[in-house]
Amino acid sequence: MLKINNLQARVEAAEILKGIDLEVKAGEVHAIMGPNGSGKSTLCQVLGGRDGYEVTGGTVEYLGKDLFELEPEERAREGILLGFQYPVEIPGVKNIYLLKEAYNAQRKHRGEPEADTFQFLKLVREKLKTMQMDESFLHRAVNVGFSGGEKKRNEILQMLVLEPKLALLDETDSGLDIDALKVVSDGVNRLRSPDRAIVLVTHYQRLLSHIEPDFVHVLSDGRIIKSGDKTLAHELERNGYHGIIEEAA
Amino acid sequence: MSTNALSQHYAEQVQRLQDGLPGAIPEWLAGRRRGAAARFSEAGFPDPRQEEWKYTNVRPIAAKPFVAAMTDAPMSEDALRAIGFEGLDAYRMVFVDGRLRAEFSDLADLPSGVTVQGLSEALSSDPDPLEPLLGTLAHDRFSSFAAANMAFLTDGAVIRLGKGVRLERPLHLLIVGSAGGPVTWSHPRVLIQAGEGSEATVIEHYADLEGASGFTNTVTELRAEAGAQLRHYLLQDHADSAYHVGSLFIQQRRDSRVTSHNVNLGGRLVRHDLNVDLTEPGAEIELNGLFLVGGRQHVDTHTRVHHSSPHTTSREQYRGIGQGHGRGVFKGRVLVERGAQKTDAQQHSANLLLSPNAEIDTKPELEIYADDVKCAHGATVGQLDETSMYYLRSRGIDAEAARGMLVFAFADEVLERMELLPVRTSIENRLAARLPEAGAIDVIG
Numbered sequence: 001m002l003k004i005n006n007l008q009a010r011v012e013a014a015e016i017l018k019g020i021d022l023e024v025k026a027g028e029v030h031a032i033m034g035p036n037g038s039g040k041s042t043l044c045q046v047l048g049g050r051d052g053y054e055v056t057g058g059t060v061e062y063l064g065k066d067l068f069e070l071e072p073e074e075r076a077r078e079g080i081l082l083g084f085q086y087p088v089e090i091p092g093v094k095n096i097y098l099l100k101e102a103y104n105a106q107r108k109h110r111g112e113p114e115a116d117t118f119q120f121l122k123l124v125r126e127k128l129k130t131m132q133m134d135e136s137f138l139h140r141a142v143n144v145g146f147s148g149g150e151k152k153r154n155e156i157l158q159m160l161v162l163e164p165k166l167a168l169l170d171e172t173d174s175g176l177d178i179d180a181l182k183v184v185s186d187g188v189n190r191l192r193s194p195d196r197a198i199v200l201v202t203h204y205q206r207l208l209s210h211i212e213p214d215f216v217h218v219l220s221d222g223r224i225i226k227s228g229d230k231t232l233a234h235e236l237e238r239n240g241y242h243g244i245i246e247e248a249a
Numbered sequence: 250m251s252t253n254a255l256s257q258h259y260a261e262q263v264q265r266l267q268d269g270l271p272g273a274i275p276e277w278l279a280g281r282r283r284g285a286a287a288r289f290s291e292a293g294f295p296d297p298r299q300e301e302w303k304y305t306n307v308r309p310i311a312a313k314p315f316v317a318a319m320t321d322a323p324m325s326e327d328a329l330r331a332i333g334f335e336g337l338d339a340y341r342m343v344f345v346d347g348r349l350r351a352e353f354s355d356l357a358d359l360p361s362g363v364t365v366q367g368l369s370e371a372l373s374s375d376p377d378p379l380e381p382l383l384g385t386l387a388h389d390r391f392s393s394f395a396a397a398n399m400a401f402l403t404d405g406a407v408i409r410l411g412k413g414v415r416l417e418r419p420l421h422l423l424i425v426g427s428a429g430g431p432v433t434w435s436h437p438r439v440l441i442q443a444g445e446g447s448e449a450t451v452i453e454h455y456a457d458l459e460g461a462s463g464f465t466n467t468v469t470e471l472r473a474e475a476g477a478q479l480r481h482y483l484l485q486d487h488a489d490s491a492y493h494v495g496s497l498f499i500q501q502r503r504d505s506r507v508t509s510h511n512v513n514l515g516g517r518l519v520r521h522d523l524n525v526d527l528t529e530p531g532a533e534i535e536l537n538g539l540f541l542v543g544g545r546q547h548v549d550t551h552t553r554v555h556h557s558s559p560h561t562t563s564r565e566q567y568r569g570i571g572q573g574h575g576r577g578v579f580k581g582r583v584l585v586e587r588g589a590q591k592t593d594a595q596q597h598s599a600n601l602l603l604s605p606n607a608e609i610d611t612k613p614e615l616e617i618y619a620d621d622v623k624c625a626h627g628a629t630v631g632q633l634d635e636t637s638m639y640y641l642r643s644r645g646i647d648a649e650a651a652r653g654m655l656v657f658a659f660a661d662e663v664l665e666r667m668e669l670l671p672v673r674t675s676i677e678n679r680l681a682a683r684l685p686e687a688g689a690i691d692v693i694g
Contacts, residue, residue, distance in 0.1 A: 048639075048643050049642075049643075050639050051635065051639065071642070071647075071648070072639060072642040072643050073642040073643075073644075073645050073646060073647045073648065073651075075643075076642070076643055076644055076645035077645045081643075081644075082643050084640065084643075087640075088636050088637055088639075088640035090637050090640065090641070090655070090658065091658060091659075091662060092655075092657075092658025092659060092661050092662050093641075093654055093655070093658045097654075098641070098644065098646075098654075101644075101646050101650065101654070102644035102645045102646055105644075105645035105646055105647070105650075106645050109645070141658075158644065162644070162645070
């Protein structure tokens with residue numbers, strides 16, 4: 001589904017990604033772990049298509065297409081959804097309006113008619129229940145006045161409604177208490193399916209005890225220095241990043 | 250027309266007025282009008298060298314030989330429907346080129362204790378009760394436009410609410426400019442006297458038939474007696490070739506509450522002055538404003554809130570959007586007098602520039618002479634937030650639609666304060682239609 005080949009990128013003058021190779025197949029859950037400043041967020045933003053992140057080398061292929069040929073909104077319509085580390089507050093735009101516009105943009109892209117309001121609300125209500133969110137969230141401005149945990153739930157709510165093929169979760173676990181972490185993880189686990197891939201980007205191992213990954217990669221200084229199965233996460237927990245980085249060096 | 254010829258033109262207008270005031274009008278009124286005419290001919294149109302007109306050069310107005318419309322322009326229900334607010338259940342007065350058209354007005358079933366009449370009719374039938382209302386808040390010295398309005402006064406609306414009366418339905422003053430004929434000016438005057446504990450909503454709505462390029466010079470005087478609750482809409486949706494200067498004067502007594510919604514969408518050159526005097530404790534004003542300037546439009550709004558008594562409150566929120574070569578100005582002055590302790594004043598001006606050629610100037614001015622007050626102000630001019638744009642696009646919404654959503658949301662934070670849903674919806678639709686970036690917006694209430 002996603003093939004990253006020797007990806008290099010910089011932000012302003014700083015070279016952050018120094019040659020990343022990663023292949024993600026449908027049905028798989030990958031965890032990318034690494035210390036602060038290792039390039040985790042940059043990788044997410046490059047895949048999302050944010051301005052200011054300049055790709056200086058390498059290729060990314062998504063479902064056989066050159067990802068960099070696609071605008072951010074085209075990537076989303078093709079099924080990539082990026083869960084933000086810091087979800088953006090948008091005063092004046094209601095949550096339900098954003099959800100509906102996003103949902104219909106996808107349907108339109110697939111040549112399907114727009115969802116009727118009643119059916120759409122039914123779908124959203126069901127997903128709200130999964131995320132243990134009150135219906136009042138729909139009528140509040142996107143993320144405005146939400147707590148950190150509510151913002152993250154809202155990101156996963158969007159995923160449940162939009163059902164991406166490739167979900168990229170950037171530090172979705174940071175700032176969550178145990179209860180919220182469980183709700184968010186349950187939401188993500190519901191997305192698991194044989195035709196969908198999930199990439200979790202995280203600093204901490206604790207998320208991975210709720211969402212069990214098939215593969216774990218350690219990112220350090222812009223490169224993946226070690227890959228393995230879920231036991232690598234346990235090793236990280238025991239020895240810290242330090243041990244693995246030294247071992248790789 | 251040359252400057253000399255223009256001075257000659259306006260001198261003649263004034264002279265005609267001096268000669269032609271009908272003998273039947275009472276001396277107090279004749280005196281005020283003559284004084285105003287003298288003031289106007291002496292001061293002329295304002296000059297950008299004057300501080301209050303620094304950002305707005307009225308030359309385009311001064312360069313045209315405006316005359317009053319002499320005959321009733323054709324008008325139809327269909328035309329009014331297109332201009333009006335769909336679904337609004339309101340009393341209605343229609344003015345065309347400044348003159349009341351009773352055949353299009355509907356004032357049936359006004360509750361007792363409420364008087365609504367045309368100014369011209371009121372002045373010819375029973376003028377004396379108007380003596381304390383007309384020209385007593387709006388002084389000729391305020392500006393030569395206010396003076397011209399008084400001098401060339403022809404018609405307008407008089408609204409008087411008796412003690413404790415509640416007007417259930419809003420009153421819609423639809424003030425329309427017609428197209429064709431010589432370039433016309435009109436000087437509508439609106440007088441609102443809200444008695445003790447009365448309650449009403451008045452919509453002052455300026456619009457044009459297509460192609461109009463006249464000049465509407467309006468003055469409104471609004472008095473809210475103790476405990477009165479007034480909602481006032483000042484909506485300007487002229488043709489883009491039209492000129493508009495409007496001066497609003499509000500005086501509030503003890504515990505009165507006035508909410509003002511001021512929206513500027515149309516017009517070529519527009520100036521609004523909103524002057525509020527909070528004269529007794531407990532008086533409270535809320536000023537909500539939105540302007541959109543595009544093309545070559547110029548819209549200038551000045552607000553002045555005068556806290557002249559303790560325990561008075563003002564809440565002001567103005568927003569501006571600039572696109573094309575539009576030019577916007579907001580100047581908000583708050584004056585807290587010595588002794589006006591416990592004043593609570595908040596003013597916020599936020600502005601959005603959508604094009605590199607648009608310009609908005611915003612200037613808050615706080616003058617505080619009391620020491621136990623809460624005053625806050627903030628002013629911003631910025632562009633659309635890139636992070637918000639990226640966030641929306643990352644959800645599959647294309648750049649154009651995302652831009653539209655954000656601009657609309659910015660404006661709607663002011664519009665959502667409107668209590669009258671049909672007015673709000675209609676303004677939202679007109680706003681969306683004027684935002685080229687917002688072609689795909691459908692309004693969700």
